[in-house]
Amino acid sequence: MNGAKIDVLRLGHRIERDKRLSTHVGLSSALFNVENWYYSGEHDEHLEESISSVAKRWGAPTKVVFLESPYKFIRHYSGTTVHLTMYGAPHKEVITELREENLNRVLIIVGGPKVPGHVYGDVDYNCAVGYFPHSEVSALAIFLYELLGDEIIYAKDPNAEMKLQGGEKGWGKKQKRRGLKSN
């Protein structure tokens, strides 16, 4: 994506109902090194701490920011806004259009509870990831993967406190057999 900065906004977080789901939206964003992970709804210090601490320890640059006024933020965002919803245009079409723009910054918005109707008109793109209702985590991960590719998911800070390199310890039976043969 020509070095465009990517931000994610998760709308309408509810502390009790969404603690795991919102954490997973945040971690999926950090997997793709998004710059800012914004959320709105109920302010939740535990959510902020769990995403920030994983991002920091595992070498993702993602910052977590709570928004009091997410709709104002969307309207004034200085970049392109993409709302993921099953009512949007197919994601490959939207990504083709995004690639044709000279993008500096993209805000990807996912909902939770019902997203107010005006958001559909305030954003630059409404984008579907399949015409089937699933989850903000899967919609976001598929969209980011299509937009950014797979190199970024392995590109973490090499000086991070935590890192995995893969290898024999994590091999299954077939991997072990193949690995032994090739030695």
Ligand SMILES: C[S@@+](CC[C@H](N)C(=O)[O-])C[C@H]1O[C@@H](n2cnc3c(N)ncnc32)[C@H](O)[C@@H]1O
């Ligand atoms: C519980 S789902 C609600 C599905 C919702 N009716 C919709 O507009 O996509 C919560 C969030 O997951 C995302 N989502 C779910 N299914 C999706 C799909 N097929 N395409 C894009 N986003 C989806 C949307 O961001 C949505 O706000």
